[in-house]
Amino acid sequence: WDGMHHGLDKEQISRYSRQIILHSFGVQAQARLCRGSVLIIGAGGLGSPAALYLAAAGVGRLGIVDRDVVELSNIHRQVIHKEASVGVHKALSAAEACRALNSSILVETYLEGLKPDNAVELISEYDVIVDASDNAPTRYLISDACCVARRPLVSGAAIGTDGQLTVYCHGEDGPCYRCLFPESPAAGNCARCVDAGVLGVVPGVIGTLQALEAVKLLSGVGDTLSRRLLAIDCAAGRFHSVKLRAKSPACIACGTSPTITAATLPSYDYAAFTGQAAANDA
Amino acid sequence: WDGMHHGLDKEQISRYSRQIILHSFGVQAQARLCRGSVLIIGAGGLGSPAALYLAAAGVGRLGIVDRDVVELSNIHRQVIHKEASVGVHKALSAAEACRALNSSILVETYLEGLKPDNAVELISEYDVIVDASDNAPTRYLISDACCVARRPLVSGAAIGTDGQLTVYCHGEDGPCYRCLFPESPAAGNCARCVDAGVLGVVPGVIGTLQALEAVKLLSGVGDTLSRRLLAIDCAAGRFHSVKLRAKSPACIACGTSPTITAATLPSYDYAAFTGQAAANDA
Amino acid sequence: MELLFGNQKVVEADVPQQSGEQQLTVAAAMAWARDNLLTERPELFMKGSSVRPGVLVLVNDTDWELCGELEAAVADGDRVTFISTLHGG
Amino acid sequence: MELLFGNQKVVEADVPQQSGEQQLTVAAAMAWARDNLLTERPELFMKGSSVRPGVLVLVNDTDWELCGELEAAVADGDRVTFISTLHGG
Ligand SMILES: [Zn+2]
Ligand SMILES: [Zn+2]
Numbered sequence: 164w165d166g167m168h169h170g171l172d173k174e175q176i177s178r179y180s181r182q183i184i185l186h187s188f189g190v191q192a193q194a195r196l197c198r199g200s201v202l203i204i205g206a207g208g209l210g211s212p213a214a215l216y217l218a219a220a221g222v223g224r225l226g227i228v229d230r231d232v233v234e235l236s237n238i239h240r241q242v243i244h245k246e247a248s249v250g251v252h253k254a255l256s257a258a259e260a261c262r263a264l265n266s267s268i269l270v271e272t273y274l275e276g277l278k279p280d281n282a283v284e285l286i287s288e289y290d291v292i293v294d295a296s297d298n299a300p301t302r303y304l305i306s307d308a309c310c311v312a313r314r315p316l317v318s319g320a321a322i323g324t325d326g327q328l329t330v331y332c333h334g335e336d337g338p339c340y341r342c343l344f345p346e347s348p349a350a351g352n353c354a355r356c357v358d359a360g361v362l363g364v365v366p367g368v369i370g371t372l373q374a375l376e377a378v379k380l381l382s383g384v385g386d387t388l389s390r391r392l393l394a395i396d397c398a399a400g401r402f403h404s405v406k407l408r409a410k411s412p413a414c415i416a417c418g419t420s421p422t423i424t425a426a427t428l429p430s431y432d433y434a435a436f437t438g439q440a441a442a443n444d445a
Numbered sequence: 446w447d448g449m450h451h452g453l454d455k456e457q458i459s460r461y462s463r464q465i466i467l468h469s470f471g472v473q474a475q476a477r478l479c480r481g482s483v484l485i486i487g488a489g490g491l492g493s494p495a496a497l498y499l500a501a502a503g504v505g506r507l508g509i510v511d512r513d514v515v516e517l518s519n520i521h522r523q524v525i526h527k528e529a530s531v532g533v534h535k536a537l538s539a540a541e542a543c544r545a546l547n548s549s550i551l552v553e554t555y556l557e558g559l560k561p562d563n564a565v566e567l568i569s570e571y572d573v574i575v576d577a578s579d580n581a582p583t584r585y586l587i588s589d590a591c592c593v594a595r596r597p598l599v600s601g602a603a604i605g606t607d608g609q610l611t612v613y614c615h616g617e618d619g620p621c622y623r624c625l626f627p628e629s630p631a632a633g634n635c636a637r638c639v640d641a642g643v644l645g646v647v648p649g650v651i652g653t654l655q656a657l658e659a660v661k662l663l664s665g666v667g668d669t670l671s672r673r674l675l676a677i678d679c680a681a682g683r684f685h686s687v688k689l690r691a692k693s694p695a696c697i698a699c700g701t702s703p704t705i706t707a708a709t710l711p712s713y714d715y716a717a718f719t720g721q722a723a724a725n726d727a
Numbered sequence: 728m729e730l731l732f733g734n735q736k737v738v739e740a741d742v743p744q745q746s747g748e749q750q751l752t753v754a755a756a757m758a759w760a761r762d763n764l765l766t767e768r769p770e771l772f773m774k775g776s777s778v779r780p781g782v783l784v785l786v787n788d789t790d791w792e793l794c795g796e797l798e799a800a801v802a803d804g805d806r807v808t809f810i811s812t813l814h815g816g
Numbered sequence: 817m818e819l820l821f822g823n824q825k826v827v828e829a830d831v832p833q834q835s836g837e838q839q840l841t842v843a844a845a846m847a848w849a850r851d852n853l854l855t856e857r858p859e860l861f862m863k864g865s866s867v868r869p870g871v872l873v874l875v876n877d878t879d880w881e882l883c884g885e886l887e888a889a890v891a892d893g894d895r896v897t898f899i900s901t902l903h904g905g
Pocket of ligand 1: 342410416
């Protein structure tokens, strides 16, 4: 029993007892969760299960970023919200659900969305970042800011019956989003759930797996998906794990001479780079 | 647009619009969900996300079976319950959350748990069965009753950082649980979450995937995991899909001359067969 | 790449060896796929002689960047996969 | 089978061919694993000469029932996996 100096109180020991008695996890890993913080960007299809499971697991401080309000057509996949929350700000609705699940954690909300001029500062305040956004400009912005702030990024995406999951900006050689995709796809190639549709449970699977990766990063237990991409075909029931390249020395965000820095990022034009305006109605 | 004769009203069309516009799903698949029913046995770690996602997806009638009350040590993985529900019956707490998500569906609760003398009748009232239980005798009972009632069974399990998922009793040649494991493991080999511990998000991943399989079975869209077992090692981030045997002609539950029938099942001694008393605190 | 291959996600194909070439490369396999498998809008798949931005090319489940990109050799039984980055959430 | 193999989940092993036998079988590989790899309580792994109830044996990700069970042939590079059925939830 490595129960010394873990800093957990009696209620925490009881609440998290099923994780604490797990040999491969234990009280020290639980204490790291309780001391840790995660920023979830997007309180939609991916952010819903990610926020619920991270709050339940006992992550000490959760930040939730969104700028939209709940609509009835969101709820088929955004299960953290309720019918009664239609019209309520998504970050507030999600935060309320997290607090109802676990009043012992701190939940902070950011109602303006992530922008180039607040991204690095906001991301620097958290240990692990979860990209639960729904559009290309925000995905590049999050990845760049994680490079600048040196924060590991759990990236998930879902559309139709397909999902993807990986960890960027982690460890010695983990790539960032730009290392993989230095050039943005043409705007016409970027399907969003609003336009193309999505089977509700698909972002549910990916968002839950994002919570898992965040737990592993914070607790130090298990192997994370750095340099591995999980691609899920939910219709076929196929799970595909692929090996990714290392970070690129030439990358303008995480390479040896980055041009995207704390000083330059706020004025980077993500809309022009991707040909799309940011939206965050995940 | 195959929108004729689907029987969905205007609010349903709006609520499920993101699934309806999805080409591979569409309005007829949504209508089959709305007309369909799923019985979820266990409102714990697996049943929590399964119930949330099936309610959100619009399954017309959900049944929730459990006989325990919510405890604080459940909530790290049983995210359908709230702190305020500690002491409340799990099936009632879960049903309330489902109704708050979707008031247009019917949610029924069964507070006595599944027993040999009510299993076949209860299971016969639903189209698809989700095994979200947590012990060997209940797992054999559910599988047997699904054989007798001829209902497809989505079976999930989780312990520690490992999870498993498959579909039993489905199609021409799909096996049942007994086809795979005709003899029950010795009681000492059967770890339960209460005893061995479980990382909370692990049943979250499996339960969400159980909802996905139930959606595929009800809607007729996609390939289900009949004759395939998905084994997940969440610590390593490994997903393993294995090919299973066909149903056995000699199986006493689903074979050509079954000895477990509607007449004999109620008096079958599951505690003696498995060497364990049933519990259902999933 | 679902749309591009007529809703079939896994396409097994015998890519003919081109005369005069020693070894089939990913580049040649891609060009062949574009000309023989694509049912619509090939510009969503390739840009010039390489793949369009936002598509990850894999040879036997490994990022082609680790195998030599366009010049990566492919042999009988090898699997070349194209994965589009997704943005939805 | 985590516990049984000293918390290592994937064990790569060179199972020696027994003299006088034509072809290594799953049965022989299992007996070898029990005698050489198990760190504790072999009775959790085997029962008699077969596997204990509740364990699924796979040869290259396929249920051994489809390959001939104990008599299934295994060759160099083949992967034999043991999966315990789980009951938790
Ligand atoms: Zn980079
Ligand atoms: Zn059977």
